[in-house]
Amino acid sequence: MGDRTILMDRYEIGRHLGQGNFAKVYYARNLASGQAVAIKMIDKDKVSRVGLMVQIKREISIMRLVRHPNVLKLFEVMASKSKIYFVLEYAKGGELFNKITKGKLSEDAARRYFHQLISAVDYCHSRGVYHRDLKPENLLLDDNENLKVSDFGLSALAESRRQDGLLHTTCGTPAYVAPEVLSRRGYDGAKADIWSCGVILFVLVAGFLPFHDTNLIEMYRKISKAEYKCPRPFSIELKDLLYKILDPDPSTRASISRIKRSAWYRKPIDGNALKIKQEPRDMVYKGEATASHSPECSISELNLASSSLTNLNAFDIISLSTGFDLSNLFEEKYGRRLERFTTRQPAEAIFAKLNKVAKQLKLKIKKKENGVLKLAAPKEGMKGFLEFDAEVFELAPSLHLVELKKTNGDTIEYKQLMKDEMRPALKDVVWAWQGDPHPLPEKIIQGSQQPQLPLPSQQPQE
Ligand code: AMP
Numbered sequence: 001m002g003d004r005t006i007l008m009d010r011y012e013i014g015r016h017l018g019q020g021n022f023a024k025v026y027y028a029r030n031l032a033s034g035q036a037v038a039i040k041m042i043d044k045d046k047v048s049r050v051g052l053m054v055q056i057k058r059e060i061s062i063m064r065l066v067r068h069p070n071v072l073k074l075f076e077v078m079a080s081k082s083k084i085y086f087v088l089e090y091a092k093g094g095e096l097f098n099k100i101t102k103g104k105l106s107e108d109a110a111r112r113y114f115h116q117l118i119s120a121v122d123y124c125h126s127r128g129v130y131h132r133d134l135k136p137e138n139l140l141l142d143d144n145e146n147l148k149v150s151d152f153g154l155s156a157l158a159e160s161r162r163q164d165g166l167l168h169t170t171c172g173t174p175a176y177v178a179p180e181v182l183s184r185r186g187y188d189g190a191k192a193d194i195w196s197c198g199v200i201l202f203v204l205v206a207g208f209l210p211f212h213d214t215n216l217i218e219m220y221r222k223i224s225k226a227e228y229k230c231p232r233p234f235s236i237e238l239k240d241l242l243y244k245i246l247d248p249d250p251s252t253r254a255s256i257s258r259i260k261r262s263a264w265y266r267k268p269i270d271g272n273a274l275k276i277k278q279e280p281r282d283m284v285y286k287g288e289a290t291a292s293h294s295p296e297c298s299i300s301e302l303n304l305a306s307s308s309l310t311n312l313n314a315f316d317i318i319s320l321s322t323g324f325d326l327s328n329l330f331e332e333k334y335g336r337r338l339e340r341f342t343t344r345q346p347a348e349a350i351f352a353k354l355n356k357v358a359k360q361l362k363l364k365i366k367k368k369e370n371g372v373l374k375l376a377a378p379k380e381g382m383k384g385f386l387e388f389d390a391e392v393f394e395l396a397p398s399l400h401l402v403e404l405k406k407t408n409g410d411t412i413e414y415k416q417l418m419k420d421e422m423r424p425a426l427k428d429v430v431w432a433w434q435g436d437p438h439p440l441p442e443k444i445i446q447g448s449q450q451p452q453l454p455l456p457s458q459q460p461q462e
Pocket of ligand 1: 017018019023025038072088089090091092094095137140150
């Protein structure tokens with residue numbers, strides 16, 4: 001058996017599990033522990049583009065915030081010269097939607113998955129993280145039929161990314177995307193995710209999409225008017241819930257707490273409910289057409305046609321990152337002259353603190369513009385005056401990322417200043433320094449055998 005493929009002396013690579021826009025996914029086994037994992041391999045050349053660093057930084061932070069039984073775990077990230085490897089929790093059951101190729105689900109079976117989906121989404125929203133791209137490919141199952149939402153993290157690239165001109169409506173699959181996202185109005189990430197959950201619920205029980213048309217413009221129109229018809233067997237409670245979720249007006253659309261209070265949601269979950277109704281699937285659910293419906297432009301074609309930066313998902317984006325211990329990939333660009341931390345403080349409080357610390361440390365405040373504070377050491381160092389920028393990025397309304405980047409002077413002096421002065425002085429506003437090689441806190445290690453990600457020093461309470 002001489003043709004085993006071993007990755008980084010740690011994982012034995014097995015069969016091909018799937019293919020995404022930029023990545024191939026393989027089954028693998030951890031050689032030391034025997035744990036089954038999925039490894040997503042991303043070709044760096046394919047995704048190497050300029051101008052994504054801001055989004056990338058946000059994504060890294062976001063991925064670290066999200067740990068939930070129904071969110072696919074990311075165990076570690078590794079890199080070679082040409083590839084980036086994401087070691088993920090293995091979802092043995094594959095895509096949830098493969099199930100409905102065998103027939104639509106009973107309402108009881110759909111309820112169980114829907115509870116898990118809502119639980120994952122609720123958890124992420126409570127952390128200020130929005131998925132924004134919930135769709136069938138992102139719903140996987142483990143070997144106990146538990147739902148695992150993947151790619152939670154396209155998320156916080158909201159408005160600023162639009163101003164960058166990068167975020168287009170195609171960031172989500174159109175059939176699952178909320179009307180306000182399609183119409184490019186400013187949107188609330190939580191409400192947009194809830195809409196997608198509604199479409200997913202409909203598809204699970206109906207076996208076809210609520211909004212579909214051979215003409216894409218017509219499909220957009222139907223979405224914007226929430227024009228759909230529930231199949232007759234749908235219960236009244238389910239119809240009522242869908243009506244509340246698939247509300248084109250996000251301000252009146254059901255919130256998660258309202259969903260949880262609905263009669264359909266509150267019905268008891270039958271543990272043996274995962275039986276599939278053996279009725280043939282009668283239409284489309286992933287942009288595919290049956291013989292009777294042949295879209296002029298299918299969703300998958302649309303995605304291919306516009307497979308630009310805007311279609312990068314969280315993993316694609318992270319693959320460009322300098323976080324997750326990938327510093328060697330970008331050494332020449334950022335190397336050791338960059339420090340980052342996340343904070344729960346609002347922007348004004350962060351700047352107030354930075355100003356206070358600057359005074360305390362006798363740093364000169366050169367100027368403040370566009371959310372960047374330019375700071376300089378009072379005395380000349382080995383390589384001229386040490387200067388650095390403090391820049392604040394909004395990850396989510398309640399979460400900011402602060403980047404301290406050396407722009408002039410000696411790197412060792414800079415590192416020293418960060419370690420001895422800045423870090424202790426900023427202690428009370430910092431939620432987590434990025435890239436700190438702290439071990440995982442006990443309760444988070446449970447179930448994870450590869451606690452190799454540098455983790456925030458403080459994790460949010462579960
Ligand atoms: P993605 O690039 O995330 O869309 O992944 C492509 C496909 O690979 C998915 O649609 C799944 O079928 C499969 N896949 C991705 N991640 C996993 C995983 N963690 N476990 C099992 N299969 C996966």
